[in-house]
Amino acid sequence: MGIKYMKHVKFIVFLCVLTFTMSCGQQKKYIGYKVKEGETMRIIAKKFDIKTSDLLRLNPDFGRKPGVNSIIVIPNKKRKISGDAINNEVLKDKIDSEESIKIEKEELLAELQKDFVVYEIKKGDTFYSLTRFYNVSQEEMIALNPFLLEGLKVGQIIKIKPLEEGDTTENHIYEDVIEENTSLKVALLLPFKTNENDTIKAKDLFVKSRLANIVTDFYLGAEIAIDSLRKQGIQIDVNVFDTEAKGTKINNILSENDLNENDIIIGPLYSEEAELVADSVKIPVVFPFYSKKQHLFSSEELIKTSPEKKVFREELTTYIKDNFTKGNLILVGDGEAISNNASALMKQSLEAHDSISLVNVLKPENGYIEKERFLNILKPIEDNWVILTSDDDVVVADAINSLISLPDSTHVRVFAINKGRAFDKIANSKLASIHLTYVSDDFADEVSASTHLFNRQYSKKNNALPSFHATKGFDITYDLLMRLASGNSLKDTFNEGASYRIETKFDYSENPLGVSENKGLFIVQYNKDLSLTRLK
Helix, strand or coil, rough: CCCECHHHHHHHHHHHCCCCCCCCCCCCCCCEEECCCCCCHHHHHCCCCCCHHHHHCCCCCCCCCCCEEEEEECCCCCCCCHHHHHEEEEHHHHHCCCCHHHHHHHHHHHHHHHHHEEEECCCCCCCCHHHHCCCCHHHHHHHHHHHHHCCCCEEEEEEEEEECCCCCCCCCCCCCCCCCEEEEEEEEECCCCHHHCCCCCCCHHHHHHHHHHHHHHHHHHHHHHHHHHCCCCEEEEEEEECCCCCCEEEEEHHHHCCCCCCCEECCCHHHHHHHHHHCCCCCCEECCCCCHHHHHCCCCEEEEEEHHHHHHHHHHHHHHHHHHHEEEEEECCCHHHHHHHHHHHHHHHHHCCCCCCCCCCEECEEEEHHHHHHHHCCCCCEEEEEEEECCCCHHHHHHHHHHHHCCCCCCEEEEHHHCHHHCCEEEEEEHHHHCEEEECCHHHHCCCHHHHHHHHHHHHHHHHHHHHHHHHHHHHHHHHHHHHHCCCCCCHHCCCEEECCCEEEEEEEECCCCCEECCCCCCEECCCCEEEEEEE
């Protein structure tokens, strides 16, 4: 993601003259103009019989060669405005024009938005950020907008992809903004357990302690993020606290240190400690991993970086509603309370959709589901979508083994609310044969430049490739500190859009208690060649 400095304020000041009226019935002094292929400011100025210097003063962010489809400000050619009058009228009328700009933009975009997802290029946007957010390739974007072969230019209005059912133009990408001379203080509260682990030989430590692996990897990933942000001009002071064993050190840390001197706290790792810290400070407290108890959080200072499990179910339900047209839907559970509840909620929501009239539900009898019971429901020749609401090892394995052995005439596609541990025991070739599609809170784009850069930086510093937890440490730390570097409060930046980092999507909202929750998820599908494709 590129860096966007605060000079865009000047752009807004001048752009505010697009479409305003001084009084009822008065003509617009300025109008928006969409730049055409091959036009420069000199050509446009000549076209409208004004001075090039005046046009440049009206559009200070564009330069002499604005990008195709950029929207610039021009004097209304029906009004005679002298060069000397332009600056005076801009200063006089800019205050009243903000709402008018919105109207003008809507008029200019309305035609394209009937058939395409449309986006206006902003300073700091990159092909990577756009393709990552909208799940399209750079080649697809250029095919729709050939002028992008010359690169992205501020103000261009581009077609992202043809509009399909379920698409929306209301998506917003968070723009990375770094306020000049920004300095941040960060506290990391993690259970390194140095008082215990300093007696264990290094070669044995990470074999004996899974927690040591997780904490160390997370910290090393966070270090890479901090190094990267420092190179971008942000001054960052880091205070690291060892919280040691659960419940043993946290009170001492709180009593002996003024944590409010920091801008943000990342950690603690345990939910009870995170709540205790959040209740004791007036700054954001980041809970970095998922906990079954995190739904009980009530402090407005807490930030949950891992989505709740119910959000996984809701995301899958929405995807099925948006993409299922006709065929057969079957929910497969394990008969236990959690699975039964998930099946009931999904059935109710799906059957309320216009194109879905019936959803079948299968549960085990005598501990498993016989193949014949599937055959009694599945329909040959039609599409059969089977949704697993269980993470039970036996039920998942039995269901998948039954489904992959069906006749070729029976087309089956299998969905899972999340790819839990039960799927780790099943060969990927089997999962690929049924095009397993599941909800995930991480997705690695192995061919992206950002992924390769992070892998190189991490490997160079630590002589190893980053683990899942190392990447999470980078993503969480980089995203939150980058947002803070804008000079705005974190909660304000959460309202400005979703962000994508190396493997994680951050799309925050507040729950009724004021706790900030990340709801950023992916829909991922296995392909026949065992590769993974992000569908959403």
